[in-house]
Amino acid sequence: MSNLIQAIRGMNDILPKDTHRWEFFEDTVRDWLASYGYRNIRTPIVEQTDLFIRSIGAVTDIVEKEMYTFVDHLNGDSLTLRPEGTASCVRAVLEHNLLYAGPQRLYYYGPMFRHERPQKGRYRQFHQVGVEALGYADADIDAELIIMGARLWRELGISGVRLEIGTLGSTESRHIYRSRLIKYFEQYRDELDEDAQRRLHSNPLRILDSKNPHMREMLAGAPRLLDDLDEDSLQHFEALQRVLHEQGIAFEINPQLVRGLDYYNRTVFEWITDKLGAQGTICAGGRYDGLITQMGGKPAPACGFAMGIERILALMSEIEIPSPTTDIYVVHQGELAADFAWKAAEWFRNEGLNTILHCGGGSFKSQMKKADSSGARFAVIIGDDEAKEGEVSIKPLREAAEQVRVGLVEAGPLLKRI
Incomplete structure (x- = not known):
């Protein structure tokens, strides 16, 4: 008897006994997004590889280690299974001139692909809901995205999730901070792990995101970007905090909060739980005002987030969700x-x-x-x-x-x- 062909490691089947939980989540999310005026956009799962190199950044874990990239043997194009959704969403907005009609509130849903070591909450094919607000410059849209998250956790019955916020400032303030960071880390070159040493001069902010416990004490003493903020970024961050306070959204300021993608600026945030071990971030995002220009469009501000569906469903595992009934x-x-x-x-x-x-x-x-x-x-x-x-x-x-x-x-x- 021939051997059975099995699913690729880290790419999981979702069986009928579990799909009712996915459907409940999807139905809840559609209603939630509609209540805030967000409209669905659907993009291909395969894009030109250059789209992700230009948007995510060449010196990132995703581009360096995790992308499923292949050459189309029919025409020689380098193609990549999408590792995240923002770049595809922005590409579609620019290609179809959606911003000519004014600011856009958009969302997408579907599978993403990264070649990582599979573990609970981290898979090679995983699913995300992403929300993008394009054309909005003020901190009120940043606050709306965070307030939306707080509402969704209530509607799904999820508790024990905390919010961390930070700011990456402007491009100019990050350049000043980058120099200070390199100077600081150079004092501890022998304590840096291999990844940190490789990124010391190419992308030192990513070192702050290291999970290496042996570097924890050194990272805790690193300079803070908040100390190098330009005035506009500081006012933007303070405006965000004011709205969150007024709306009763509890948060912690994390000076070392660094998103894993190069396109972020100013506001960054993460919703985190302690119930899922190392994979505790269930939703994360921030502002990426320079990405549209970087991808060839006219300057326009933007902000968004993405949430991992598998991780959220893991948090909902003890919540009773009725299966569809047969009459x-x-x-x-x-x-x-x-x-x-x-x-x-x-x-x-x-x-x-x-x-x-x-x-x-x-x-x-x-x-x-x-x-x-x-x-x-x-x-x-x-x-x-x-x-x-x-x-x-x-x-x-x-x-x-x-x-x-x-x-x-x-x-x-x-x-x-x-």
């Missing part, structure tokens, strides 16, 4: 009954009742066993006698009650009342 299982015996059963099943569906029509033949007894195991509330039984009269027999499966025989027209309203 009716149609059992039928006989040639006339089989024809009438098709009509009856469609009739019940037109009445808004979830209906399974038995397929595959079998005895009345075996069909009733399948009706019971289906989880349906009722078995609708059709024999040739019922079919001749345009009637069905209704047998409750989840409670002790008498079987009744009624006309098909009366059956739908009756089942909805019971």
Whole structure:
């Protein structure tokens, strides 16, 4: 016997016993985003590799180590499975001139791909909801994105999530800070791990994001970007904090909060939980005012975030989410009954009742066993006698009650009342 082909490591099947939790999340998120006026945008999962190198940054873990990149053998193009959604969203906005109509509130949903070591909460194919507000310069939109997150956790029933905020300032203030950071780290060159030494001169801010416990004390003493903020960035950050205070959103300021992508500036934030171990960030984002220009568009401000669906669902694992219910299982015996059963099943569906029509033949007894195991509330039984009269027999499966025989027209309203 040949060996079974299995799913790629880190790319997981989502089975029917779990999909109702995904559907509940998706339905909640769609309603939540609509309530804030965000509209859906859908982009391809494959893009030109240069899109991510230009937007994310060449000296980042994603570009250096994690992207699924391949050459299209038909035309020689270098293509990449999208590792994140912002770059694709901005590319689509520029390509289709969406900003000519004014600022845009957009969201996307779907799979992302990164070649990482699979572990709980970190997969090679993972799913994100991303929200992007393009064309808004003031701190009020930053605050809205954070307030949206707080509302979603309430609607999903998630607790124990804390908010950390910070600011990366302007390009100019980051250049000043970058020089100070390099000078500081050079004093501790022997204590830097291999990644930090490689990034010391190319991307020193990423060293602050290191999870290496041996560097913790050295990182704690590093200079703070907050001390080098330009006046405009400081006012923007203070305006954000004012709105959060006024709206009752608790937060901590983390001076070393650094997002893993090069395009961020000013506001950065993360929603973090202690319930998922090392993969504790469930939602993160910030402002990226320079990305649109960097990708060839006219200067325009932007802000957004992305959330990891697998991590959020892990937080919801103890929350009771009802599975979809089957109302009716149609059992039928006989040639006339089989024809009438098709009509009856469609009739019940037109009445808004979830209906399974038995397929595959079998005895009345075996069909009733399948009706019971289906989880349906009722078995609708059709024999040739019922079919001749345009009637069905209704047998409750989840409670002790008498079987009744009624006309098909009366059956739908009756089942909805019971």
